[in-house]
Amino acid sequence: MTTVSVVLHAPAWGPQHTTPCQAEPELFFPVSEDGPRSIAQITKAKRLCRGCSRVEDCLQNALDEGHDHGIWGGTTTAERRDIRRRRKTAGAAR
């Protein structure tokens, strides 16, 4: 499980780029986005993402690849869904 999560969270930047999620990958996969334990877990993961040098690349990769579970680039599944919806709406309005 840990190995898979590390690979999932370092898709393009390889082992020379250490990111916070590589040290604690399980933190970035809460069982849900509700409830005090999950919310505390998500808050901690997002705080680590904010200090990550790859946060923008990570979010874009998650959006491009359609990752629908876990914290990526400082966002939850629901937040990425909102970003996709807003981008789609903005694209349709042009």
Ligand code: SF4
């Ligand atoms: S932004 Fe977050 S999930 Fe993405 S590589 Fe950095 S620490 Fe990991």
